[in-house]
Amino acid sequence: MPRTSENLPATPPRPLLKARTFQSMGTVISLTLPVATPGGNPPDDELAAAAAVVERLFRDLDQIFSLYRPDSEASRLARGDLSLRAASAAMRGRYEEAMAWRLRTEGAFTPERPDGVLDLSGLIKAHAIRESGTSLLALGRADWCLNAGGDVLVSGSPVPGSYEPWDAGIIDPLARGALLTGYPLGHGRGHEALATSGSAERGDHIWSAAASGSEFMQVSVLAKDIVTADVLATAIVAGGVPMLNRATDGWDVDVLAVRTDGRLLATPGFRAGVS
Amino acid sequence: MKARGAVSAALASAGILLAGWQAGVQIAEIRGSAASTSAGTDTGGTGATGASGSSDSSSQAGAPASGASGAAGSAGAAAAAAATYDGAMVPTRFGSVQVQITVKAGAITDVTALQLTDDDRKSIQISNRAAPLLRSEVLAAQSADVKSISGATVTSNAYLTSLQAAIDAANL
Numbered sequence: 016m017p018r019t020s021e022n023l024p025a026t027p028p029r030p031l032l033k034a035r036t037f038q039s040m041g042t043v044i045s046l047t048l049p050v051a052t053p054g055g056n057p058p059d060d061e062l063a064a065a066a067a068v069v070e071r072l073f074r075d076l077d078q079i080f081s082l083y084r085p086d087s088e089a090s091r092l093a094r095g096d097l098s099l100r101a102a103s104a105a106m107r108g109r110y111e112e113a114m115a116w117r118l119r120t121e122g123a124f125t126p127e128r129p130d131g132v133l134d135l136s137g138l139i140k141a142h143a144i145r146e147s148g149t150s151l152l153a154l155g156r157a158d159w160c161l162n163a164g165g166d167v168l169v170s171g172s173p174v175p176g177s178y179e180p181w182d183a184g185i186i187d188p189l190a191r192g193a194l195l196t197g198y199p200l201g202h203g204r205g206h207e208a209l210a211t212s213g214s215a216e217r218g219d220h221i222w223s224a225a226a227s228g229s230e231f232m233q234v235s236v237l238a239k240d241i242v243t244a245d246v247l248a249t250a251i252v253a254g255g256v257p258m259l260n261r262a263t264d265g266w267d268v269d270v271l272a273v274r275t276d277g278r279l280l281a282t283p284g285f286r287a288g289v290s
Numbered sequence: 291m292k293a294r295g296a297v298s299a300a301l302a303s304a305g306i307l308l309a310g311w312q313a314g315v316q317i318a319e320i321r322g323s324a325a326s327t328s329a330g331t332d333t334g335g336t337g338a339t340g341a342s343g344s345s346d347s348s349s350q351a352g353a354p355a356s357g358a359s360g361a362a363g364s365a366g367a368a369a370a371a372a373a374t375y376d377g378a379m380v381p382t383r384f385g386s387v388q389v390q391i392t393v394k395a396g397a398i399t400d401v402t403a404l405q406l407t408d409d410d411r412k413s414i415q416i417s418n419r420a421a422p423l424l425r426s427e428v429l430a431a432q433s434a435d436v437k438s439i440s441g442a443t444v445t446s447n448a449y450l451t452s453l454q455a456a457i458d459a460a461n462l
Binding site: 032043165182191194209272279 | 417437439440
């Protein structure tokens with residue numbers, strides 16, 4: 016083949032990924048967008064605007080639902096100062112959604128702590144991610160990756176206009192500085208959401224029916240939407256293998272579960288996505 | 291559950307088939323073969339077999355369109371005799387599914403799965419159940435190009451030393 020490299024059209028340079036982070040809900044949220052390459056039109060303002068919208072959404076939800084804020088509506092409900100009947104539409108909407116998930120998971124996911132206090136925090140972060148995604152799309156942002164404390168929702172591609180997936184890594188629970196594996200999000204089977212729950216971290220928000228402990232130290236669920244992924248990951252950690260089988264039978268999800276002895280269980284779809 | 295998946299796929303296929311059957315009894319009679327399944331009696335009229343109709347269900351398995359084998363011969367017998375109708379091939383998440391229903395006196399008396407195979411003609415895999423996986427099988431995934439990290443919820447403090455923080459720092 017003759018050397019015509021000088022005449023070849025320059026392949027468009029890969030767009031840079033730019034990230035913005037902020038703290039909310041006790042964790043760190045990262046929004047990553049591809050931006051135009053140097054020489055183009057760097058839409059830094061657009062990234063700032065998009066991040067501001069997401070941050071505002073998380074903060075507003077945290078104001079209502081945080082049990083760490085004594086003045087929040089959730090805290091007033093927990094204290095009994097407020098009845099659910101008199102609660103805001105936002106509160107009742109999430110309560111209804113949480114109860115629906117409790118039914119669907121046959122109790123493996125529940126919005127009530129063992130002491131009876133209503134705690135929707137297991138759902139609110141995923142809800143905030145979902146709402147942020149809707150807002151970003153409404154802003155006209157088609158390509159982004161949103162990570163809230165280890166739960167990931169993506170849209171489009173890191174290379175806009177291409178089919179390149181957003182490669183996400185899954186933490187190795189036995190060595191938290193290392194990755195167990197990775198999965199291409201927004202590609203192939205169309206899983207755009209990845210949520211991971213563990214029995215070791217933040218054990219306070221997963222209440223296993225068997226108080227003796229979970230069969231799984233970590234469960235990652237891939238789904239089309241982040242709420243399904245997050246709720247099922249939590250439910251499987253709490254409900255063990257029976258809940259894992261219910262999840263893979265009843266929802267279009269893929270799962271990677273790490274047993275407490277370190278052995279792995281994965282759905283055929285997960286295996287296919289990794290290889 | 292395997293049974294649940296198969297049943298729901300069969301019901302979906304049967305539903306489509308039933309709608310088609312209600313709309314097209316006449317067509318079915320035209321296309322149907324002369325094999326009556328009412329009492330195993332052979333009407334002997336097979337010489338008039340339609341182009342796609344057949345009483346042999348296996349020969350229908352590859353046909354993309356609906357076929358039917360019904361009580362041909364006289365139209366009057368159609369109501370009393372049992373007739374079988376092959377549903378359209380319905381693509382599902384698990385592969386192609388085709389069912390055959392037996393109708394007698396206007397009621398479905400039997401539903402049989404004609405095809406439950408995937409594209410490779412292997413037996414259909416209804417289950418998406420998780421199975422053991424070796425770490426070495428997944429370690430092939432490259433971590434170099436990872437854009438985001440999923441793990442059990444990290445606290446704000448833990449974030450500072452997390453892989454996600456390193457990725458974010460590189461993109462700030």
